[in-house]
Amino acid sequence: MYICVCNALNERAVGEAKAAGAIRVSQVFAYFGVAPQCGRCFEAMQAILSPVDGEPAEKSDGGPLCRVAGRRVG
Numbered sequence: 906m907y908i909c910v911c912n913a914l915n916e917r918a919v920g921e922a923k924a925a926g927a928i929r930v931s932q933v934f935a936y937f938g939v940a941p942q943c944g945r946c947f948e949a950m951q952a953i954l955s956p957v958d959g960e961p962a963e964k965s966d967g968g969p970l971c972r973v974a975g976r977r978v979g
C-alpha cells in the first residue's frame with residue numbers, strides 16, 4: 906500500500922528509510938531524494954517511523970544516509 910502517493914513511497918520504502926536511520930518524515934523524503942507535496946502522508950508515515958512500545962527514538966548522528974547524495978542528511 907502506498908503511504909505517500911505523491912512520491913510513490915509504499916510501506917516497504919518507508920521501512921527501508923527507517924532501517925537506514927530515518928526517525929522523521931523529512932528524513933524519509935531526503936533518503937529518497939524527493940520532496941513532500943500535499944502532506945497527506947505525514948501522519949501515516951510518522952506512525953511507521955515511531956518507536957515501538959514507547960521506546961525513545963535512537964539519537965541520530967546527522968540523519969539517515971541519502972542514497973542519492975551518498976551522505977548523511979537531516
Ligand code: FES
Pocket residue numbers: 908909910911912940941942943944945946947
Ligand atoms: S501523499 Fe505524501 S506528499 Fe502527498
